[in-house]
Amino acid sequence: MIFGIPIQAFMGQILIGLINGSFYALLSLGLAVIFGLLRVINFAHGAQYMLGAFVALLALNWLGLNYWFALILAPLVVGAFGALLERTMLSRLYQLDHLYGLLFTFGLALTLEGTMRWYFGASGQPYAAPAALTGAVNLGFMVLPIYRGWVILASLIVCLAVWALIEKTRLGATLRAATENPTLVQSFGINVPMLLTLTYALGAGLAAIAGVLAAPIYQVSPLMGSNIIIVVFAVVVVGGMGSIMGAIVTGYLLGIAEGLTKVFYPEASNIVIFVIMAIVLILRPAGLFGKEA
Amino acid sequence: MKFLYVTAATAALLAGTATAQEVSDGKVKIGILNDQSGAYSALGGLGSVEAAKMAVEEAGGTVLGMPVEIVAADHQNKADVGSSIAREWLDAGQVDAIMDLTTSSVALAVQTLAGERNKVTMITGGGTTELTGKACTPYSFHWAYDTHALAVGTGSAVVAQGGDSWFFLTADYAFGYSLEENTTKTVEAAGGQVLGSVRHPLNTTDFSAFLLQAQASGAKVVGLASAGTDTQNAIKQAAEFGLTQAGQNMAGLLLMISDVHGLGLQAAQGLYLTESYYWDRDDQSRDFGNRYKERTGAMPTMVQAGTYSAVLSYLKAIEAAGSDDAAKVSEQLKSMTINDAFARNATVAPNGRLMSDVFLMQVKSPEESKGEWDYYHVRATIPGAEAYMNPAESGCPLVTG
Numbered sequence: 001m002i003f004g005i006p007i008q009a010f011m012g013q014i015l016i017g018l019i020n021g022s023f024y025a026l027l028s029l030g031l032a033v034i035f036g037l038l039r040v041i042n043f044a045h046g047a048q049y050m051l052g053a054f055v056a057l058l059a060l061n062w063l064g065l066n067y068w069f070a071l072i073l074a075p076l077v078v079g080a081f082g083a084l085l086e087r088t089m090l091s092r093l094y095q096l097d098h099l100y101g102l103l104f105t106f107g108l109a110l111t112l113e114g115t116m117r118w119y120f121g122a123s124g125q126p127y128a129a130p131a132a133l134t135g136a137v138n139l140g141f142m143v144l145p146i147y148r149g150w151v152i153l154a155s156l157i158v159c160l161a162v163w164a165l166i167e168k169t170r171l172g173a174t175l176r177a178a179t180e181n182p183t184l185v186q187s188f189g190i191n192v193p194m195l196l197t198l199t200y201a202l203g204a205g206l207a208a209i210a211g212v213l214a215a216p217i218y219q220v221s222p223l224m225g226s227n228i229i230i231v232v233f234a235v236v237v238v239g240g241m242g243s244i245m246g247a248i249v250t251g252y253l254l255g256i257a258e259g260l261t262k263v264f265y266p267e268a269s270n271i272v273i274f275v276i277m278a279i280v281l282i283l284r285p286a287g288l289f290g291k292e293a
Numbered sequence: 294m295k296f297l298y299v300t301a302a303t304a305a306l307l308a309g310t311a312t313a314q315e316v317s318d319g320k321v322k323i324g325i326l327n328d329q330s331g332a333y334s335a336l337g338g339l340g341s342v343e344a345a346k347m348a349v350e351e352a353g354g355t356v357l358g359m360p361v362e363i364v365a366a367d368h369q370n371k372a373d374v375g376s377s378i379a380r381e382w383l384d385a386g387q388v389d390a391i392m393d394l395t396t397s398s399v400a401l402a403v404q405t406l407a408g409e410r411n412k413v414t415m416i417t418g419g420g421t422t423e424l425t426g427k428a429c430t431p432y433s434f435h436w437a438y439d440t441h442a443l444a445v446g447t448g449s450a451v452v453a454q455g456g457d458s459w460f461f462l463t464a465d466y467a468f469g470y471s472l473e474e475n476t477t478k479t480v481e482a483a484g485g486q487v488l489g490s491v492r493h494p495l496n497t498t499d500f501s502a503f504l505l506q507a508q509a510s511g512a513k514v515v516g517l518a519s520a521g522t523d524t525q526n527a528i529k530q531a532a533e534f535g536l537t538q539a540g541q542n543m544a545g546l547l548l549m550i551s552d553v554h555g556l557g558l559q560a561a562q563g564l565y566l567t568e569s570y571y572w573d574r575d576d577q578s579r580d581f582g583n584r585y586k587e588r589t590g591a592m593p594t595m596v597q598a599g600t601y602s603a604v605l606s607y608l609k610a611i612e613a614a615g616s617d618d619a620a621k622v623s624e625q626l627k628s629m630t631i632n633d634a635f636a637r638n639a640t641v642a643p644n645g646r647l648m649s650d651v652f653l654m655q656v657k658s659p660e661e662s663k664g665e666w667d668y669y670h671v672r673a674t675i676p677g678a679e680a681y682m683n684p685a686e687s688g689c690p691l692v693t694g
Contacts, residue, residue: 006509008509009505009506009509012505013502013505016499016501016502016505017502019501020499126555126557136533136534136535138535142505142508142534143534143535143539145533145534147533148501148533217499218498218499218526219522219526224498227498259502262502262503262506263502263506266491266492266493266502266503267465267492267494269493269494269502270494270497
């Protein structure tokens with residue numbers, strides 16, 4: 001017994017928190033990459049997550065491509081779309097205040113959502129989990145659907161790979177240098193605008209992966225992005241804007257905090273993350289993992 | 294000679310007025326007002342409009358020799374939008390009666406407004422018992438179901454089937470509370486026990502944490518005091534987390550065949566629910582269901598079948614009363630026996646409540662289902678007098694005086 005809750009129920013809730021945390025981590029990672037390297041607050045992130053889920057759905061319905069293809073196809077399609085946006089529109093806003101990027105991406109999110117709503121209606125459409133991942137295993141303290149276990153695993157792998165790419169490789173070092181001092185890096189013969197485009201595409205692609213992972217769990221609906229994006233922004237703020245490891249760790253931690261709140265005081269479960277955000281902002285304005293500005 | 298002209302003209306005029314008294318404006322116009330784009334569009338929506346048209350066709354397209362016309366509009370689940378459409382219809386559009394009225398808040402607003410104008414409302418979509426309680430008017434009818442019947446149907450019948458311990462997953466707002474409260478009363482009155490409840494925010498996408506609590510409670514029945522996507526998500530995820538397979542039964546307190554169709558039998562199997570219409574009940578209901586499906590591609594919900602019955606009964610009442618005057622038609626409706634594909638030998642209570650049978654259903658498993666739309670076992674038939682509130686206790690001023 002922990003705080004009057006049987007240990008088994010407690011374990012179950014922690015595991016469920018980890019599943020939700022996986023989505024928070026994946027999405028906030030993409031946001032952190034884009035903000036950290038481009039200094040753009042990407043409000044279209046939720047819409048890109050939604051587009052990822054729709055690519056999976058439409059690939060299945062129109063082309064007959066299964067889940068595993070969708071997992072590769074969706075980030076490529078949404079990433080390419082992101083690259084196009086960055087090249088044609090977003091890159092023109094870099095010289096201006098951050099606020100312009102925020103307003104642009106916010107407007108973009110509303111447009112994308114409205115368009116999808118026009119075509120597909122507001123109610124969600126089901127997307128079946130791949131046959132290899134259906135069923136459940138009994139862990140003793142709870143029944144874990146295999147697909148949800150896969151979500152934790154997949155998100156951990158993707159998060160660590162992206163972190164390693166940016167923090168540990170030469171490409172990542174160049175990227176970070178390019179945002180620190182674009183002129184200098186350009187004089188070494190590196191195409192900095194191209195790097196920034198690729199970075200935005202990477203962020204959008206990460207959102208799309210999260211979207212495909214989410215499709216079998218939640219309904220594929222035009223509004224699925226706006227439901228989750230506000231929470232994800234809170235995660236990024238708590239983790240520290242632009243800190244990649246911060247975003248990952250905070251994503252999982254807040255998922256668990258939310259899961260436990262559902263046991264102790266369920267009515268507060270949809271605001272607990274914002275309460276934590278407020279407390280963190282008061283005590284550590286730069287976020288848990290942020291460098292003091 | 295002049296005298297003759299004047300007499301003839303006066304006579305003609307009188308004759309004109311005489312017909313006008315029978316059917317105002319020379320036609321009968323029925324408005325179907327409901328949600329046609331949002332969360333409730335599948336259970337009512339354009340399907341209700343089609344059902345109304347079927348009733349008109351069945352009546353031959355005319356009543357007392359005058360044409361019958363159906364008009365329809367989307368109230369977007371907003372009371373203000375619904376009220377302004379209703380006002381326009383009744384004041385300027387020559388609409389004689391408004392039907393369907395999904396969403397209780399809109400139904401209450403339009404029923405009051407129509408009552409003030411001496412116009413008939415026959416509500417099939419809205420669920421609150423207040424419509425036949427405090428808010429009743431001499432011209433208002435509640436036709437398809439209400440929250441009392443849902444609670445009595447699913448609540449007591451499930452206890453009688455052996456489901457005597459309950460745990461509620463309740464949507465954290467007024468509708469959820471009242472549904473939980475109503476159902477708790479019936480469960481306890483039937484000798485059942487409520488082991489606990491947990492309140493989830495409206496529009497919850499992930500129910501796993503709440504479902505684990507329901508599982509840990511050991512209750513035999515998990516009651517879902519919610520609606521729409523919340524209910525659907527909870528049911529889907531209950532199957533995923535093995536609640537259903539482990540022997541716990543889910544009871545959706547407001548679920549219709551359109552929801553079951555959306556969920557699929559794999560996720561919905563074993564579920565208890567209450568509806569006042571099921572297409573596969575007998576020959577008459579099958580005939581209507583199949584004709585409706587040919588036109589719309591889906592089997593009707595109780596709201597859609599109820600709208601068909603409401604339109605049909607309204608036209609029959611006009612025919613019998615020899616007039617479309619609201620007072621005469623309402624009196625006629627309350628004195629006749631309703632017999633159609635939806636209601637059998639049902640009477641209408643003084644507060645406007647149609648006392649038709651309701652059915653406790655259990656959703657079949659994919660193996661048990663013999664074909665498309667073969668979704669329910671009918672577990673119990675609850676007579677209208679048991680399902681609905683006693684009119685004398687409804688609080689309707691027409692009954693209590």
